[in-house]
Amino acid sequence: MFRKEATLSNETGLHARPASMLVREAAKYGCDIKIIKGEKQYNAKSIMSIMSMGAIKGDALIIQTEGPDAERVALELADFIENKIRD
Amino acid sequence: MRGLGISAGIGIGKAFVYKEPELNISKEHISDPEAELQRLEEAISKAAGQIDDLYEMTLKKTGKKEADVFAAHRMFLEDPEYLSYIKEKIIGDRVNSEWALREAADFYTSLFEAMEDEYMRARAADIEDVSNRLLRILSKAEQKELLLINEKAVIVAEDLAPSDTAQINKDMVAGIVIEAGGRTSHTAIMARTMNIPLVCGLKNITDIAKQNDFIIINGNTGEVIINPTKDQIVFHEKEAENIKRLQEELNKMKGQESISKDGYKVEVLGNIGTCQDVDIVMKNDGEGVGLYRTEFLYMHNDRLPTEEEQLAAYKIAAEKLGKKPLIIRTLDVGGDKGIPYLSIPEEMNPFLGYRAIRFCLDMKEIFAAQLRAILRASAYGNVKIMFPMISGIEEVRRAKAMVEEVKAELRKENLDFNEDIEIGIMVEIPSVAIHSRAFAKEVDFFSIGTNDLIQYTLAVDRGNQKVGHLYNQFHPAVLSLIKMTIDNGHAEGIRVGMCGEAAGDERMIPLLLAMGLDEFSMNASQILKARHVIKNTSKEAAEGILNAVLELPTAPEIESCIDENIP
Incomplete structure (x- = not known):
């Protein structure tokens, strides 16, 4: 298991389009990916789960991966969340 | 028959009666979960096919934005959490797919319906939609498309x-x-x-x-x-x-400046009651919001809105408007706008009683919470504060002192706000109009509230059938108070707007233009119409009519003078 922190940087937070971008990205990887916000865990491959998180700009998220290539996936996804999500 | 007209225009055609087939979902015990899962998988793949077809057809017929609804539906349909919820029910509880699906749909729709964000709440309808498609397939219920x-x-x-x-x-x-x-x-x-x-x-x-x-x-x-x-x-x-x-004709007014035939520029803005109304103002190309009535925030609950709740609403409005102005009017409670939980005692004369700024200056905590929210929202756009029901300069000074106190608190807490936020007042009590030169030295702008100004000037309750006919915006005394307010505001170098119904009145607009009114704020649906009138009026010609009108002794004579001179 691997954990990496990322701060959400796009303006509207994990809203409609940004949420589906993240889910599509997560779906590319074979390993299990959870996003932790506060006390709760969310499934990064589930649009319903990600949207129900209600994450907004500036939220600190923890990406937790398990399975093949866990470390690389966590780092790539953290980079995706911090730099590549567009509104 | 009559229902509620919600989207304008007339439609004529043959009825296409579109009824959801009735789905009677009952809970059934199943003995073979494997076979049930297989049934579910087949339904999912059929639904995926339907959704893809709809995507393609919609893309061709209407466009990408409309088709995207179905792209989202595909994601919902294949959502691992949603599907595992259903599968766990089938395997764990040994129930039929329909029942498991119904439970999953109810779980997720209630989750989304409870969310604060309006966009997210609306997604509940999509989840319901996808679930119903699956249910129809499972129950073999056909539907016309x-x-x-x-x-x-x-x-x-x-x-x-x-x-x-x-x-x-x-x-x-x-x-x-x-x-x-x-x-x-x-x-x-x-x-x-x-x-x-x-x-x-x-x-x-x-x-x-x-x-x-x-x-x-x-x-x-x-x-x-x-x-x-x-x-x-x-x-x-x-x-x-x-x-x-x-x-x-009116749509041609979109994207144009509100400028008279002879080149005099004014601004046409919208009045709103909730932050979502900004969308309608923008759609009608309003140049900002001249009046945000904040009462609704206080009315739709059985308790006071918190500072954070207010901030959230004001911030949405401010951000949607960007650089365009957002004039937030502080709580205008009392009179005809009662808020039950505030338990303001019944009064003999509510319109002359404990209302608006009088209430706020007395209930300092309630007022301070609203001022904090407005000031904090000013960090996100072009926000201005406006006080209603001002009758004397002491009230303006006390309200402004409250703003300064709140600013000092926010500074101490390191919270962002606009230090130079503009403060204005409603001119709706004759004392303010008459004494407007002195008031203009105290504030950054005026906004004339004609509805109350007329009722207080003429001492007429327009809802009273016996005297309602005396209520008239063309009464010469009303017109001179409006003119006096504009002249005095300009003499002290401040902008003067109007946010009452008169601002959107086709016959009133030329007179207001002639008087030099700077901002016209009205219901969003009137914006383009008002701009159309402004563009077809020459200020110079209107000034001629105004001079004639100001000589006339009665409202009916004034009205016929306008009708004769303005096509």
Whole structure:
């Protein structure tokens, strides 16, 4: 298991389009990916789960991966969340 | 028959009665979960096929944005959390797919319905939509598709789901009439966006109207006629033509400046009651918001809104408007606007009583919370504060002192706000209009509230049938108070606006333009019309009419003078 922190940087937070971008990205990887916000865990491959998180700009998220290539996936996804999500 | 006219225009065509097949979902015990999972998988793949087809067809017929609804539906359909919820029910509880699906849909829709964000709440309808598609497939219930409409039709339905509205072809759908109500429902928003006439709230219409009945609906008045006479058809066709022509003319006003024939520039803004109303103002090309009535924030709960709740609403409005001004009026409670939980005692004379700024200056905590929220929202846009029901300069000074106190608190807490936020007052009590030169030295802007100014100047309650006829915005005393306010404001170098009904009145606008009014704020639906009047008026010519009008002793003489001189 691997954990990496990322701060959400796009303006509207994990809203409609940004949420589906993240889910599509997560779906590319074979390993299990959870996003932790506060006390709760969310499934990064589930649009319903990600949207129900209600994450907004500036939220600190923890990406937790398990399975093949866990470390690389966590780092790539953290980079995706911090730099590549567009509104 | 009459329902609620929600989206303007007249629709004439054959009824396309669109009814959801009734799905009776019952809980059944199953013995072979493997076989049940197989059944579910088959339904999912069939639903995926349908959704893909709808995506392609909608993309071709209407466009990418409409088709995206189905791209989202595909994601919902394949959502691992949603599917594992269903599968766990089937395996763990040994229930049929339909029952498991129903439970999953209820779980996720209630999750989304409880969210604060309006966009997210609306996603509940998509989850319901996808779930119903699966349920229909599992129960082998067929449904007509709206895409099949191939002649001018009026859709008659209980309500429409997002997957229904995405299929609507604007050229074929002349109108929509539904049983469900609500100005903010998905169907209402969509109909207004697509400019399709819509009438809501007609109970049993899906039983009353039969497939292919001829039907006329009027989205302005809410009128619905089934199997009309020839005369009714001719009348409404003409009416539809007129509405269309007028709307086209007004649409040309979008993106233009509000500038008179002889080059005098003013601003036309919208009045709003909730932060979502900003969308309607923007759609009508308003140049900002001249009046945000904050009462609704206080009315829709049985307790005071918190500072954070207010901030959230003001911030949304400020951000949507960007650089355009947002004038937030502080709580205008009392008079005809009661808020039960505040338990303001009943008064003999509520309009002359404990209301608006008088209440706020007394209830300092309530006032401070609102001022904090407004100031904090000023970090996100062009926010201004406006105080209602001012009658004397002491009130202005006390209210401004409160603003300064709140600013000091925010500074201490390191919270962002605009240090130079503009502060203005409503001019709605004659004492302020008469003494406006002195008030203008104290504030950054005036906004004339004509509704109250007229009632206080003429001592008329316009809701009272016996005296209502005395209420008249063209009363010479009212016109001179308005002119006096504008002149005095300008003499002290401040801007003067108007946010009462008079600002959107076609006959009043030329006079106001002649007086030099800077900002006209009105209901969003009047914005383009007002701009149209302004663009067709020469300020110089209007000044001539104003001079004549100011010599006249009575309102009827003034009105006929305007009618004779303004085409």
